[in-house]
Structure formats: C-alpha cells, structure tokens
Amino acid sequence: xxYLEQAMTIDxxxxxxxxxxxxxxxxxxxxxxxxxxxxxxxxxMRDMMSLTERPEVISLAGGLPDTSTFAPELYAKxxxxxxxESTARALQYGPTEGMSCTVECVVEVMAAEGTHxxxxxxLVTTGxxxxxxxxxxxxxxxxxxxxxxxxxxxxxxxTFDAYEANVVQIEMDSDGMPIDELEQxxxxxxxxxxxxxxxxxxxxxxxxxxxxxxxxxxxxxxHVAREREMLVLEDNPYGLLRYEGEALPTLxxxxxxxxxxxxxxxxxxxxxxxxxxxxxxxxxxWAVAPRPVMEKLNLCKQGADxxxxxxxxxxxDAYFKERAPDGTPAWRAHLDSLKELYRVRxxxxxxxxxxxxxxxxxWTEPQxxxxxxxxxxxYIDTTDLLARALESEGVAFVPGRAAYLDGRGASSMRLxxxxxxxxxxxxxxxxxxxxxxEQVGLFGTLTGAEPxxxxxxxxxxxxxxxxxxxxxxxxxxxxxxxKRRTS
Ligand SMILES: Cc1ncc(COP(=O)(O)O)c(C=O)c1O
Numbered sequence: 001x002x003y004l005e006q007a008m009t010i011d012x013x014x015x016x017x018x019x020x021x022x023x024x025x026x027x028x029x030x031x032x033x034x035x036x037x038x039x040x041x042x043x044x045m046r047d048m049m050s051l052t053e054r055p056e057v058i059s060l061a062g063g064l065p066d067t068s069t070f071a072p073e074l075y076a077k078x079x080x081x082x083x084x085e086s087t088a089r090a091l092q093y094g095p096t097e098g099m100s101c102t103v104e105c106v107v108e109v110m111a112a113e114g115t116h117x118x119x120x121x122x123l124v125t126t127g128x129x130x131x132x133x134x135x136x137x138x139x140x141x142x143x144x145x146x147x148x149x150x151x152x153x154x155x156x157x158x159t160f161d162a163y164e165a166n167v168v169q170i171e172m173d174s175d176g177m178p179i180d181e182l183e184q185x186x187x188x189x190x191x192x193x194x195x196x197x198x199x200x201x202x203x204x205x206x207x208x209x210x211x212x213x214x215x216x217x218x219x220x221x222x223h224v225a226r227e228r229e230m231l232v233l234e235d236n237p238y239g240l241l242r243y244e245g246e247a248l249p250t251l252x253x254x255x256x257x258x259x260x261x262x263x264x265x266x267x268x269x270x271x272x273x274x275x276x277x278x279x280x281x282x283x284x285x286w287a288v289a290p291r292p293v294m295e296k297l298n299l300c301k302q303g304a305d306x307x308x309x310x311x312x313x314x315x316x317d318a319y320f321k322e323r324a325p326d327g328t329p330a331w332r333a334h335l336d337s338l339k340e341l342y343r344v345r346x347x348x349x350x351x352x353x354x355x356x357x358x359x360x361x362x363w364t365e366p367q368x369x370x371x372x373x374x375x376x377x378x379y380i381d382t383t384d385l386l387a388r389a390l391e392s393e394g395v396a397f398v399p400g401r402a403a404y405l406d407g408r409g410a411s412s413m414r415l416x417x418x419x420x421x422x423x424x425x426x427x428x429x430x431x432x433x434x435x436x437x438e439q440v441g442l443f444g445t446l447t448g449a450e451p452x453x454x455x456x457x458x459x460x461x462x463x464x465x466x467x468x469x470x471x472x473x474x475x476x477x478x479x480x481x482x483k484r485r486t487s
Contacts, residue, residue: 036142039161054394058428061396063155063207063370064419065276069338074330078318086314094310096302097294098124098286101317106286108320109272112332113239115253116263117270117288123297126308128237128273128285130301132156132200135233135269136163137300138293139197145189148200149177151373151403151412153207153235156200160405167405168196174364176213177201179220186228198231198269203251204239205369208403208414212367215248222254225267231293235271238369240335243343245367252288269293274316276370277335282312341418342370348422349415349429356433360440363415370418375400375411380439382413388438393431 082090089099097103103122110117125131132155140146142164148156150169160167168189170181182199189196201221203213213221225232234251255265265288273285287297301307322330349372353363363374376382382399389395400412413432417425 036162036164039164040158057390057394057396058420058424058431059396060415060417060420060425060428060432061398062416062419064416065280065338065370066341066419067279067281069341070279070334074319074322078315078322081318082311082314090311090314092310094307094313096123096298096307098122098308099310099313099317102284102313105316105320106272106288108329109240109274109277110270110288113236113250113253114247115250115270116256117252118262118264121264121288121291121294123287123289123294123301124308124313125285125287125301126305127275127280127283128235128271129155129159130304130308131269131271131285131287131297132159132233132235134287134297134300134304135198136160136165137304138296139231140165145194145196146198146200147182147185147189147196148405149202149206149209151208151400151409151414152200152405153202154398154402154414156235157402157405165197166194169404169406169408172206172209172211174211175217176203176206176211177217177221179217179224182221183224186224186230196230198233199225200233200235201251202235202238204236204248205241205366205371207238207369208371208398208400209373210364210366210369210371211373212248218248218251218254222251222258222268226255226258230267232268233271234268237271237273237276240277241339241342241370242368243339243346264290266290277338278316278319278331282309282315284308284312284316339368345417345420345422345425346372348425349417352426352429352433356430357436358433360436370416372415372417373400374413374415376413376436377440377443378411379443380436381410383410385413385432385435385439389432389435393435395428395431397432 098106100119102124103119106122106124107117107119123131125134136159140160140163143166144163145166145168146160147168147170148160150171152167152169168185170177170185172178186196199221201213203218205212221232224230232251232255236250239247239250250268250270252265252268252270255268256263259266269290270288271285272288274282275285287294289297320329320331324330324333346366350363350365353361353372353374357363357374361374361376363372366372376385382397383401386397386399389397398414400409400414401407403409403412403414415429420428
C-alpha cells in the first residue's frame with residue numbers, strides 16, 4: 001500500500017511526475033480550504049496517467065484510445081487549413097454554447113447514433129467530463145442524491161465527491177442496470193424523503209463494466225423517468241464503437257419519441273464526446289438538454305471556462321468536411337478502422353485472460369467500447385494487487401474500488417484493451433495473471449483451501465450464470481468462509 005501511495009502522483013500534463021506536498025506544507029493551508037475539498041480524492045484513472053508515461057510499465061489502466069491511428073499528414077493538413085482560413089476566429093473567444101460549425105458536427109454524430117437533435121439544444125463542452133461537472137454544478141447541493149450504476153465511471157467519482165453528492169449505486173448484471181432494482185431503490189429513497197436529482201447511466205459498453213443496457217431496460221428506464229419526472233444523464237462516449245451485434249437506440253431518442261416534440265427529450269440529458277471517435281486531446285464533448293436545463297448548464301459553463309477551445313472546434317469542423325477517396329466522410333472511415341483495430345485487441349485480451357487468469361477469475365465480454373471488467377476471488381484486494389503488480393511486474397490496471405463510492409469493488413479490476421497492441425496486451429495480462437496466481441496460492445497455503453487452478457479454462461465445462469450471460473463463472477471454492485459474489 002505504501003508503494004502505491006508513492007507511485008500515485010498528481011498528473012502532470014507534460015507527462016512528468018510532481019512530488020506530493022508534505023504534511024507540513026499542507027498544514028499551512030488546511031484551515032483555508034473549503035469544506036467540500038475534504039471529501040475529494042484523486043481519480044484513480046488520473047493517477048494512472050502518470051504511470052503510463054513510464055516506458056517499463058505496461059499500462060492497461062488508462063481510458064486511452066489509440067491516437068497513433070490518426071494520420072499525421074491529415075492532422076497537419078487540417079491544422080494548416082484552420083490557420084490559413086480562420087486564424088482570427090481560431091485565436092478568438094467563441095460562443096459559450098459552441099461554434100455553429102461544431103454544433104453541426106455534433107448533430108451529424110448524433111444522427112449516426114440514430115438520434116435527431118435540435119442544434120439549439122446542444123452545448124459544446126470541454127470534454128464529456130465537463131458535462132458531468134456542469135450537471136453537478138447545476139443540480140447538486142451538498143447531500144443531494146444521485147443514482148448511478150455499480151460499478152460506475154471512475155472519472156465521475158471525484159466529481160460526485162467534489163459536489164458532496166450522496167451517490168446510491170445499483171449493481172449491474174449483464175444487461176446493465178436492473179430497472180426493478182432501480183424502482184425499489186427509488187421507492188426506498190422516497191420513503192426516506194429523498195428524491196434523486198438525476199440517474200447517471202452509461203448504457204453502451206459501460207466504463208468500467210463493459211456491459212450494455214438491453215432494449216427492454218432502456219424502454220423501462222425512460223418510462224420510469226417520465227412517470228416519476230426524474231432526470232437521466234445518459235453518458236454515451238462508446239455507442240459508435242460497437243464491434244458486433246445490433247446498435248440499440250439511445251435513451252434520448254426513446255424519450256424524444258414519447259415526448260413528440262420534434263426530436264427533443266423531456267427527461268434525458270445526453271452526454272457525448274469526440275474523445276473516443278477522434279481524439280481526447282482536442283478536449284471537446286457536448287450535452288444535449290431541454291432548453292431550461294441547457295440555459296443553466298450554459299451559465300455554469302460561463303463560470304468555468306467561458307467557452308471551449310475555438311482552435312479545436314475549427315479542427316473538428318475541418319475534419320468533418322474531409323472526404324475519403326470513395327466519398328464517404330473521413331470520420332466515418334476512421335471510425336470503421338478504429339472498430340476493426342479495437343475488436344482485434346479485445347479478442348486478444350479475452351484470449352490472454354483465458355490463458356493467464358483461467359478459472360481464478362471471471363470477466364465481461366464486451367461487444368464494444370474499450371474495457372473489460374474482471375473479478376477475482378473475494379479474498380484478493382486489487383488495490384493491494386496493483387501495488388504488487390507495479391512493483392514486481394511493471395503492469396498497471398484500475399483497481400475496482402475506484403468505480404464505487406462506498407468501498408465495494410475491492411476484488412475487481414478494469415482493463416483497457418484499446419490503447420496497447422496485441423503483444424503488450426498479452427504480456428500485460430500474463431504479468432497480472434502471475435501476480436493473481438501467487439495470491440491465490442498464498443490464500444490456499446494460509447487457509448488450506450484448494451487454490452483455484454490457473455490453467456486455461458475448459459469452456460465446455462463452464463456453467464454460465466443465467467443472470468450473467470456475458471460473465472464467466474468462478475469455480476466453487478472449498479473454504480466455507482469465503483462467499484462468492486454473484487454479480
Ligand atoms: C463514461 C465516460 N464519461 C465521460 C468521459 C470523459 O471523456 P472526455 O472528457 O474525454 O470527453 C469518459 C472518458 O473516459 C468516459 O469513459
């Protein structure tokens with residue numbers, strides 16, 4: 001654990017590591033900090049970013065797409081175009097709601113998701129992350145309730161903490177958030193006089209869970225939101241990164257169908273981003289929200305950064321005008337190549353998990369996105385495991401606790417398969433598997449329980465849990481004190 005604390009440094013945008021302040025230095029400012037800063041903790045993901053810079057570490061921790069796939073010549077051409085044609089606009093402040101040319105690109109991406117939106121209901125933001133922050137700024141007073149999935153996006157955890165939200169997390173299964181449990185939770189909260197300000201969900205290839213909310217659940221969630229007049233924040237960075245299976249409608253489009261207001265939704269606020277389909281470095285995302293909500297989000301954004309970068313907004317505009325040789329929009333062709341690349345990497349990670357984790361773990365098999373969620377025997381704490389994995393094997397992942405606000409998730413881990421090539425994926429999983437086997441063996445020695453075999457799993461003998469169709473099964477262990485998690 002001490003090693004881990006030393007290893008985690010505040011992220012430096014230039015890629016270096018910054019020393020943490022000493023206790024004595026902190027003491028000087030302690031009494032001045034606002035009360036809300038007490039609950040703040042650094043996102044495990046951000047901490048990991050500095051580790052990815054170390055050449056000897058294989059990091060399966062970040063949420064990184066592979067930006068080396070973007071052609072340098074195209075990047076140079078587009079930036080030159082922005083410079084030649086729009087220097088003054090690029091270097092000037094822009095409108096808070098976003099430049100109209102960028103809003104048009106947003107409308108095009110949303111249309112590709114089968115979701116038609118009114119450009120007046122779009123707010124261009126500094127990454128999708130800013131939407132989460134603005135939603136909290138606009139809706140959350142200290143102690144207000146947010147309902148989220150369990151596990152949830154690790155990057156949302158520090159934001160919810162910063163606004164002192166009370167987050168109630170609902171454990172997912174292979175179809176995402178179970179809506180009957182959501183309803184029971186809402187009933188319970190209502191009986192306690194608590195009405196959640198919004199329900200936060202990542203319906204497609206959830207980060208970190210890798211699971212997708214089924215169509216019946218989507219429909220029911222929208223129905224519940226309308227019936228109870230409750231807001232839903234639909235966070236959808238990965239919807240277009242589907243490697244197999246049929247695309248499902250967004251919650252926004254399902255609500256809009258019922259609302260019958262020309263594509264406008266009443267209760268779903270949509271979060272989108274260019275980060276995973278183009279680049280996180282351009283820091284551009286968006287919100288789509290009913291006008292009264294939009295106005296508040298706009299005001300909150302004015303206080304945060306006035307506007308998102310016109311330089312990168314114009315870059316996106318130039319990119320969306322680019323055509324591939326066959327006439328298709330270049331961004332669609334790039335997206336297709338990303339999907340092919342990530343599908344191959346996902347398969348490489350699934351194969352490596354079979355080979356190196358074997359029956360000592362179960363994991364999700366996502367149909368898209370960037371992440372696999374693996375769960376180890378309950379007696380393994382992945383925060384401790386990470387310290388060991390880093391120290392002795394030079395490999396990193398996100399420990400499961402980062403995706404919970406209540407200390408759960410200790411035996412799980414998030415693995416990114418998009419940012420590394422197949423060789424590093426395989427080697428990274430081999431190294432983690434080695435540390436896991438050591439822990440399983442140690443547990444067996446200490447307790448007399450039969451350690452789970454670490455050989456490749458015989459798939460034909462696997463007993464799929466009916467509730468967890470996409471999750472592989474852990475073998476039953478002999479030790480009576482160790483309960484198996486069911487979801
Ligand atoms: C679920 C989810 N929401 C929001 C974000 C924030 O993305 P960005 O700010 O780069 O648009 C991410 C990034 O990984 C994410 O996975």
